[in-house]
Amino acid sequence: MSMKHPIIAVTGSSGAGTTTVKHTFEAIFHRENVNAAIVEGDSFHRYTRDEMKRQIEEAEARGERGASHFGPEANLFEDLEHLFRAYGESATGRRRWYIHNEEQSMRRNLPMGTFTEWEDLPVGTDCLFYEGLHGAVQTDTVDVARHVDLLIGVVPTINLEWIQKIHRDTRVRGYSKEAVQDTILRRMHDYVHYIVPQFSRTHINFQRVPVVDTSNPFIARDVPTLEESMVVIRFKDPRGVDFPYLLTMIDGAFMSRANTIVIPGGRLDLAMQLILTPLIWKLMEHRRQAV
Template identity: 65%
Template sequence: MSRKHPIIAVTGSSGAGTSTVTETFQQIFRREGITSAIVPGDSFHRYNRAEMKAVHEEAVSQGRLPPSHFGPEANDFPSLEKLFAQYGEDGTGQTRTYVHDIEEEAIYGTPPGTFTPWRQIEEGTDLLYYEGLHGAVHTEEVDVARHVDLCIGVVPIINLEWIQKIHRDRSSRGYSAEAVTDMILRRMDDYVHYICPQFNNTHVNFQRVPMVDTSNPFTARSIPTADESMTVIRFANPRGIDFPYLSSMIAGSFMSRANSIVVPGGKTDLAMQLILTPMIWRLIDKSRKAKGLPGLTYKSAF
């Protein structure tokens, strides 16, 4: 962790909804005038699309379980930790972009399924913002989580996560339901060992729970809407969290445990704004003071 150069990480599985949380953070950054260095998690995949396909086919031909993007074989965890450590030290570091489609090719000038060259993070950013699969990963070789000042877990219950992934990959990536199901099964071992343990390292978890039947996610015809869901918000350390204030501001919310509040799904964005904005203020305030600059002037909700 770093006082001068804070790091925020949003971590969650494929289809969990991390991109939606990123939209909320971007709203806060714009409103508060905060400049962030954005780091997509897939920048630290080990292989490009063609290489990953070749590695997959080789593993299958040898009767081995192919590597998945959930695990260390297909990701460069050491480089991710190096970036976090360097940014926390001096506000610099290197990142790159994975180009997904022809629209992004027009922006970055690199073919889909490949990476842009490594580039230096621009100077003068207020914080580093990571969104991806491994913002809180901790293995015997690396400890990415220890460098993160504010780590947010996005964890819908697994049936909902699978429904969201199946619908996304079919509609936007052209995969068949069978192909997505096969991918889910192949990733399960890495999911258990490298995705789930991260949520013990997060500061706040947002877990969406549908209030409709999702018993068979592989045949679900639609994704449950926000109004058909509740969101469980769990704080690793609830000290200083004003739960009565949150309950008064968020209609229909209630505490389920001493460290958890449950809010209607349609109020999740409001809850994030109320909870995360003061946390970001504190990070920036501490950063400015550590750099010898005047602190922020604000009235915190907590």
Template identity: 65%
Template structure:
């Protein structure tokens, strides 16, 4: 953690909805004139698209049917932690981009599914914003979670997460339901070991629970909408949270536990705006005070 160079991380698995959360934070940053350095977790995968296919084939040949993007073998956990550590100390660090499609790859003259070269992050940002699979991962001697000043988990109930992934991968990536199902099964051991534990380290978790039948996610024709859901918001450290204000602003909400608010799913964006705007402003105020203190000592 750093007063001068704060870090916000949003963590969730494939299909969890972290991209939508990133858009909400983008709105807050623009409104409050916060210059955030955006980091996508995909850029810290170990393999590009073609190399990942080769690594998966090799794993299957040796009888490993659980090799996945969720585990340490396919990721650069140490370099992700080094970025967080470097940014917290100096306000910069080494980054790259993963180019998901032809539109992203064209400006770089590269193929889709490849990485841009490593480069130094500009040192003029107000904070670092990470969105991806491993923003709060703790593994062996790697502890990414310890460096984040604010960490958020996005965790739909598992059937909803699968439905969202099935529909996204089919519509945006052209994958068959069978292929997506195989991916879900292959990733499950790593999901249990490396993704789930992160949500014990996050400061705030957002879990969407559908109010419609999702018993068999593999035959669901549509993704349950926000208005067909309830949202569970859990605070790891409830001290300092004005729950009375939250309940007043989020109509039809209630508290199910001393650290947990339940509200209609359609209020997810509003809830994030209300909860995170003051948190971000406090990080920026703390940063400005630290900078002024540094300047006065200098």
């Protein structure tokens, strides 16, 4: 962790909704005039899309489980920790971008599923902001979480997470439903060992819980909306959290535990603004004092 060069990380699995939280942070950064160096977690995958496909096919031909984007075999965990350490020490480091879709492909003039070249982070940033799968990952040799000053977990219930992934990957990325189901099954071991443990290290978790039937995520026609959900917000350390203020400002909110507030899903953006803005103020104030 660093007073001069703070790091903020939003972590959650594929289809969890981390991009939505990223947009909220970007709005706060813009409003509060915070210059953040943005890092996308997918850029620390080890393989291009075609290389990953070949790795999986070769493993399955040998009767083995193929690598998944949740685990260490398919990711550059050491490089990610090195970036966090370098930024915390001197606001330096290198990043690249993963080409997800056709628009990015045309803008960068690169095929989808590939990476840009590595580049130096911009000079003079106020903080580093990471959004991806592994903002709090730990292994026997890597501890990314220890470098992060503010860790946010985005954790929908598992069936909702699968519904969101199925709909995104079939409708936006063009995969078949069967291919997405195979991916979910192949990732399960790494999900349990590398994704789930992160949420015991986060400072705040936002967990969306649908209040409609999601018992069979593989036949769901639509993704439950925020208005069809409640959001459970858990604070690792509730000291200093003004729960009476939040309960007053967020209509329909209630406390379920001493460190947990539950809100209607439609109030999620408001809740994130109310909760996260003071935390960013605090990080920036500490940075000004240290500099």
